[in-house]
Each structure stands twice: as structure tokens, then as C-alpha cells.
Amino acid sequence: MNRAVYSALALIVCFGATAGLFFQLGARFIAAVQVIVYAGAIMVLFLFVIMLLDPESEVFLPSRLKKVPGFALAFAVLFTLILFQAADRWTAAQVLTGPIAVTEGPSWPGGEIETLAHSLFRDYLLPFEVTSILILVAVLGAVVLTRQHHEKE
DSSP states (O other): OOOHHHHHHHHHHHHHHHHHHHHHHTTTHHHHHHIIIIIIHHHHHHHHHHHHOOOGOOOOOOOGGGGGHHHHHHHHHHHHHHHHHHHHHHHHHHHHSOOOOOOOOOOTTHHHHHHHHHHIIIIIHHHHHHHHHHHHHHHHHHHHHHHHHHHOO
């Protein structure tokens, strides 16, 4: 179980580094959301799931080793396709020496948040509501599973 918990803690560090990148790019609100939502709430959920599943009880089956070559082949094909796509659009020289597009941040305080809210609640209202319902169903499912687990004991 320690390896799973350490992996989750390492993922928190990765989320923090991503938030740092957002902060350096001038997206301070997105950096704060990254820390609060991902490094905070989502990782607490991951840790609860790790503790609930008890990874030490799972036995490694040799039959799982048969799937590794298939996954490796699929990964190699996908990686090759991505490389061909990237090579088709840009050459290495263009990527390394080409001009870098720098855009200015919002010209007024809170402009980034206002623009995000306007886009989220106007253009993407349906996906936002569907996501809200999915999160509600996930929370209710976790409560039901926890109650069933306690009733069996």
C-alpha cells in the first residue's frame, strides 16, 4: 500500500509543478484552481480510493504478463503516429529556432476570471452541467459503497 500512497503523493508534486507553470504563464486563477481542485480535492479522493481498495490484498497474476507485449506494441504505434504528425507540421529547426508567440495577459484585473466564467457559463453550459451531475453521481456511489462495506462488517 505504501507504493500506491507514495505514487499519489508524487502526483500531488506534479500537480503543484503544473500550477507553477500556469502561474508563470500569467494564468494565476487557473494555477489556484489547479492547486485547490487537483492537488486538493481530487488527490483526497484518490487517497480514499487507495485506502478503500486495499492494494496489498490484490495478488499479481502471471496471466497479466501476457498483456504487456500488446500494450507495448500499441504504445509504440501511437508514439510513432504522433511523431509523424509532429514531423509533418513542423521541422525540428522551426520548433527550436522559430519565433515564439507571446500574448499579453488580461489588461484589467480579474479579466481572466471574467472571460473564463463568461465562456464556461455561456458557451459550455451543457458540458458544465453534465460534469456536475457526474460528480454528484460519483459522490452518491461512494457513499453507497461505503455504507455497504460497513454493513458487511
